[in-house]
Each structure stands twice: as C-alpha cells, then as structure tokens.
Amino acid sequence: AQSVTQLDSHVSVSEGTPVLLRCNYSSSYSPSLFWYVQHPNKGLQLLLKYTSAATLVKGINGFEAEFKKSETSFHLTKPSAHMSDAAEYFCVVSDQPGGTSYGKLTFGQGTILTVHP
Amino acid sequence: DGGITQSPKYLFRKEGQNVTLSCEQNLNHDAMYWYRQDPGQGLRLIYYSQIVNDFQKGDIAEGYSVSREKKESFPLTVTSAQKNPTAFYLCASRGAQNNYGYTFGSGTRLTVV
Numbered sequence: 001a002q003s004v005t006q007l008d009s010h011v012s013v014s015e016g017t018p019v020l021l022r023c024n025y026s027s028s029y030s031p032s033l034f035w036y037v038q039h040p041n042k043g044l045q046l047l048l049k050y051t052s053a054a055t056l057v058k059g060i061n062g063f064e065a066e067f068k069k070s071e072t073s074f075h076l077t078k079p080s081a082h083m084s085d086a087a088e089y090f091c092v093v094s095d096q097p098g099g100t101s102y103g104k105l106t107f108g109q110g111t112i113l114t115v116h117p
Numbered sequence: 118d119g120g121i122t123q124s125p126k127y128l129f130r131k132e133g134q135n136v137t138l139s140c141e142q143n144l145n146h147d148a149m150y151w152y153r154q155d156p157g158q159g160l161r162l163i164y165y166s167q168i169v170n171d172f173q174k175g176d177i178a179e180g181y182s183v184s185r186e187k188k189e190s191f192p193l194t195v196t197s198a199q200k201n202p203t204a205f206y207l208c209a210s211r212g213a214q215n216n217y218g219y220t221f222g223s224g225t226r227l228t229v230v
Contacts, residue, residue: 004159009157034219036221041126041205041224041226042223042224043121043123043207043221043222043223043224044160044207044209044219044221045221046218046219049218090159090160104150104162104165104175105150105160105162105219107152107159107160107161108159109157109158109159110157110159
C-alpha cells in the first residue's frame with residue numbers, strides 16, 4: 001500500500017522569497033516520487049521526478065526536491081518565488097519501483113501556492 | 118507535436134443522462150488513465166488500461182464505464198448511476214517512449230445541471 005500526505009493545503013509567500021512545499025509518503029517499495037504543478041483549469045505538468053538515482057532532484061523552473069528515506073519525505077523547494085509560480089502542486093507516488101512499468105499513481109491532496117507581489 | 122487531447126473542455130449534463138468524455142493520444146503510449154479531481158482531494162483513479170481491449174477499475178469506478186478499442190483512444194462514460202458527477206476529469210497516458218513518464222491532458226470540467 002502507498003500513500004502521500006501534503007502537510008499544507010495552502011502556502012503563501014512573497015515574490016522573491018523561498019518556497020517550501022512539504023510532502024511525506026509511505027510505500028511498500030522503493031518508491032518513484034513526482035511533483036506536478038497545475039494551473040487553473042489546466043492539466044498537470046511534471047516538475048520533477050525521483051526514481052532511485054540522486055536524492056537531490058532538480059526540475060524545471062528552478063524547483064528542486066530532496067528524497068530523504070529516513071524521514072519518508074520529498075519536500076519541494078525553490079530559492080526565490082515568482083508570480084508565475086502561483087498554482088496548485090501535487091506530490092505523487094508510484095506503486096512500481098523505478099517507474100519502469102505501468103503502475104498506478106497515488107496523489108496527495110494538493111497544496112495551493114499563492115505568491116504576493 | 119505529440120500529446121493528449123481531451124474534449125470538450127467544458128460539458129454540461131442534465132441529471133439522469135449519460136455523457137461520454139473523449140481522450141485521444143498520438144504518443145503511441147500503451148497505458149491510459151482516467152482521474153477525477155475534486156477540490157482538496159487530489160486526483161483519484163477511475164479506470165486505467167495497460168493494453169488495447171483490456172482495462173481495470175481504479176479506486177472510484179462505480180458509475181463510470183470505459184472502452185479501449187484503439188490504442189489512441191480511451192473514452193470515459195459518466196453514467197446516470199454516478200451520484201455526484203460534477204468534477205474535473207483528467208486523462209493521462211504513459212509509455213516507454215518518454216521513459217514511462219505520465220502525460221496529462223488539459224481536462225474536461227463536467228457540470229450536472
């Protein structure tokens with residue numbers, strides 16, 4: 001069984017300040033973990049993914065996430081927020097290790113990021 | 118460019134009617150998925166298909182049906198048995214062509230009036 005918990009339903013930051021979106025997971029396997037971003041009434045766009053290679057994963061738009069097995073966490077960070085980062089973010093775990101087959105995704109509940117000028 | 122196309126973008130349905138949401142992909146992906154999104158609940162899996170002419174129920178399949186007659190197409194029918202169909206529906210596909218990453222469509226917002 002697998003599950004994902006996003007610890008904050010809403011995060012609000014000022015433009016130019018750091019962003020931290022928190023995610024904890026549980027999985028029976030060595031998990032594949034993803035962060036997706038969704039702008040209003042749009043599909044999901046992949047920000048980054050972890051599939052058992054380097055524990056610090058760099059993604060698009062300056063985002064990165066660190067896989068910490070001891071803490072079962074996969075928090076998403078960005079050093080400096082931009083207005084265009086305002087969106088909803090989903091932490092996701094796959095039930096197949098390594099992402100090499102067609103396993104199901106389990107989504108967190110989502111974190112809405114608001115960026116103030 | 119390859120991608121997933123969902124249509125229509127917005128759909129209104131009267132209570133008691135069935136409605137079919139379209140999902141087409143030209144990525145040559147084997148696997149396709151339907152998710153339902155409700156505020157504060159993330160995405161929940163309705164049905165998925167790993168190969169043509171085969172599909173499996175996800176976590177919330179009741180009141181929905183699918184078919185997979187072609188690799189490119191995975192339509193979802195929301196039947197009158199679905200008690201609360203108003204939601205945002207997302208289709209996704211996955212294949213070896215992009216290292217098994219998921220590609221999502223832009224979604225269909227269904228409203229029951």
